[in-house]
Amino acid sequence: MPFRIQIRFRDEASEVSTSSDIDRITRELQGRIADYQDHFSRVFAQYFEDLQRNFDGPAESRFTARSLELLGHLSLRGGKRQRVAFLYEAARLVTAEPVPGLDEAALSIELLQTHLLVHDDIIDDAPTRRGGPSTYYAYREEFPQHPQTALGLALLAGDLAAFLSLQVLLDSGLPVALRHALVDVQTRAAAATFVGQMFDLERDFPQIPSEELLNSVSDYKASRSSALAPIQLGLLVAGEDPVEHAETLRRYALMFGISGQMCDDYLSLFGDERVTGKPNTADVRDGRRTYAIRAVLATATETERVRIESILGRPDCTAADIDCLRDIAQHHRVDRELRSKMHRYAELACREAAGWRDCWHDDAVTFFERVPVWGVERTL
Amino acid sequence: MPFRIQIRFRDEASEVSTSSDIDRITRELQGRIADYQDHFSRVFAQYFEDLQRNFDGPAESRFTARSLELLGHLSLRGGKRQRVAFLYEAARLVTAEPVPGLDEAALSIELLQTHLLVHDDIIDDAPTRRGGPSTYYAYREEFPQHPQTALGLALLAGDLAAFLSLQVLLDSGLPVALRHALVDVQTRAAAATFVGQMFDLERDFPQIPSEELLNSVSDYKASRSSALAPIQLGLLVAGEDPVEHAETLRRYALMFGISGQMCDDYLSLFGDERVTGKPNTADVRDGRRTYAIRAVLATATETERVRIESILGRPDCTAADIDCLRDIAQHHRVDRELRSKMHRYAELACREAAGWRDCWHDDAVTFFERVPVWGVERTL
Known part of the structure; x- marks a missing residue:
């Protein structure tokens, strides 16, 4: 675990250099x-x-x-x-x-x-x-x-x-x-989330949604209420106007949200059910075109795609079906690619937060800097 | 119609004396x-x-x-x-x-x-x-x-x-x-309504709900969001603090709401489906213990009650079943009693509004005074 964090932080070697620092x-x-x-x-x-x-x-x-x-x-x-x-x-x-x-x-x-x-x-x-x-x-x-x-x-x-x-x-x-x-922050966050949830249902209808579309779903469904709104509320209560930092906060929340959603989607398909507490069949059975399933569909051959589409949305989908889907994914290195992507988004969030040092307290900036990668690492 | 309004306004003979005034x-x-x-x-x-x-x-x-x-x-x-x-x-x-x-x-x-x-x-x-x-x-x-x-x-x-x-x-x-x-008014009105709707579902479980319980359901489910909140909002926008008139506004909304709910419940059972646009079987089929159905249950003989309970909540309830229920109701004069009650509540609301003359504009006070009885009359 520390080793992998060290790799992730490799661009910030001057700050974080030893495994005991990471610990x-x-x-x-x-x-x-x-x-x-x-x-x-x-x-x-x-x-x-x-x-x-x-x-x-x-x-x-x-x-x-x-x-x-x-x-x-x-x-x-x-x-x-x-x-x-x-x-x-x-x-x-x-x-x-x-x-x-x-x-x-x-x-x-x-x-x-x-x-x-x-x-x-x-x-x-x-x-x-x-x-x-x-x-x-x-x-x-x-x-x-x-x-x-x-x-x-x-x-x-x-x-x-x-x-x-x-x-x-x-x-x-x-x-x-x-x-x-x-109240204004919470009201907007709630409305955005409902839109995101509708968009999430819509996602499962077209053949293969684009990754940009999934990013937008994640923005509305999760980033705004789970990351942006809490930060806005915290700043407001502490006497700071978040509107003056709107752009950087939006970017941070978006990158953090995408990384987290990719991580959830990855674990749903590739993770250990005993750890996630959710059967690996769930997303496939419900025909959910998550980041993970989308990535497999997008890289699969035509034959493989037909096979995957025949499994997606089947209420009686079995562990063997999931194994087949995973085999296709691993054959095309979709799992590795996805892990790499969620790290890249987490790192983008980290770098966004690093820019906050100019105006905000170091200690809390470090928290927002560390948490996206840590969030990905601790669950993988 | 004018005649009945005249009867309703009989306590205010000095103000409203001729049928042309009413018109x-x-x-x-x-x-x-x-x-x-x-x-x-x-x-x-x-x-x-x-x-x-x-x-x-x-x-x-x-x-x-x-x-x-x-x-x-x-x-x-x-x-x-x-x-x-x-x-x-x-x-x-x-x-x-x-x-x-x-x-x-x-x-x-x-x-x-x-x-x-x-x-x-x-x-x-x-x-x-x-x-x-x-x-x-x-x-x-x-x-x-x-x-x-x-x-x-x-x-x-x-x-x-x-x-x-x-x-x-x-x-x-x-x-x-x-x-x-x-926002505060609307938030409280919304919360009250959800509570009223839960209470409304609960109403259909006990044998015969008391009329007080139905009044309380009506208060939460309808009065607050349909009468009280609009009045509070109007006063606020016009620069008046409704908190200073809390008691009289609450009483007005409550009486108006009860009268309106009784009227709706009455029409559902006794009204003309072509006018109400709702089948007379609806409340009975759904087992809804409305003011009307409660009143029939409360006055029926034991034999009649067993018969009514056998109809309530039956998805295949027929027009003949409703006729039977109506016969029982009319035999016990439940329909007349209900009409009389909804008028009494409407009149209580009228009188409450009449007290507003001391502090508010006559023209609008008259509106709030007239509308409860008019609301009952125009639909019966």
Whole structure:
């Protein structure tokens, strides 16, 4: 692992030269992210505890209370909280002092994420999420005789999470202009994500989508809400206007997002199911033209392509089918090419962040510089 | 019709004494609402035209453009625009001068309504809405082989409409504190509505819900977003703080909402399908314990109740079943009792509005005073 990081950082040999330096940086990065996770877990748990008590809903409605409970379960099961780390570090770009409003911004980010996951699992008809039942399937379990009620409740719980995500900002007690700016960021990020998700569904219809198209999907679907918005929110809370840095932030988020999406897509097809927690058949069975599957289709011979298209979207797709697809991919070195590409995008993000040294705190700049490559490396 | 209005207004004999007065008031009311409808239709059509041009989405995504188109179709097919009339009249409570921001507030209200309708038709699996296909079924028509894609696109289009509803306020160029207050009203109204919709689903599970429970459902599901929020927004835009009138506005919205919901529920069961455009079997088939069905259940004999329960929720429920239910209802005078109740609630709303004369413009107060009873009368 350190060796590979050393290769990735080879262009910055003057800064990072020994494997013990890399170990130290990795430990530091992990330590900081873990601290944010710990802190935010407590904040989020407290939020849901308060919500159950103070929520403006009819006291006699069990369904309302249950929806808050299920939103809490899904939200508190976590995930990596990468967005939260981005938010806190973005504030540290500006100041090392604690600033009020960061926790509320973090809650907003993760509540919007909860909204997206709840609806995403309806769209994908997904039974599980974050190592537990999806909200949709939790309701299906509770209403085995009423699938339409289960669908309705899951959909409404997701809708509720979206507006709770804004309410937490509106109720933050921050200066009104700041509150307004934060809501504006989240509203745009949400709209972009829905567009990205539609575009993602569209991607699976044409024969072979271009890589540019997948980059654009990734931009709308992930980069803006997962990378750009958290950084914008962190800067805003710390008193900096992100509009003045719009271009570089957009580029950073885009490169980071593409790299991360490529990595996810790669792992879905080539990774170890025991590590990813997701069957390798999933993307193929759903006919998803991910970066990985697109790359195989684009380099395959005509015969191979016909074979791949016959597997894609088949509900009964087997492990042997996946092996066949992987063989074709490895024959054309698609897996190596993809690993190399995701590193290149991660490095582009790193270099973008390196340019922030002129105006922002060194310590946090280093975080944004390191995290894209580290994100790719730690999962491969 | 005038006669019945006269009866309703009997406590205000000094103000409204002749049938020609009533006719004049009715014509005035209709004229004002029609003017708002006309004006808003143009504003809304222009909004969707601009949206297609300026939307921040990937140019190459047909799915994105199509979602905006379908949201436009549903939105522009209209409905009564009662909320819009409430908004404009609420501003006129404060000032007869035109005030900037009213159109943006109207757009926000109707975009949120579009969001609610799109998701509601997924929840109810409803093929039609406002005399055309529901967004969900428009997509199902376009993707006959991919029902899950159709579901996903409809869900995402609905999500998008919700955030467009806020974006239009954020982009309004109004003073930032006002923008913030408007967003706050809409966010709370949306959250209340989701809760009301969950509560509405819950209502259909217990044996016989109490009337108080149905009032609470109506409060959350309809009153707040359809009556309270438009009035709050209109006052805010006109420079008045609705918080100072919170109690009377809440009571007005609640009474108006209950009366309207009772009226809808009554018509669903007892009304003329050719007028309502909705089969009389719909509520019964879906097992919906509406005000009307609850009232029949609550007054029926044990034998009758068993018979009604055997019909409720049956997908193959027939016109003959409905006739049987109606016979039971009429035997117990449930239909008359319900008509009388919805009038009483409408009158309570009228009286609440009458109290606004002390602080607000007479002309607009009269509107809010007249509209609840008129709303009931014109549909019965």
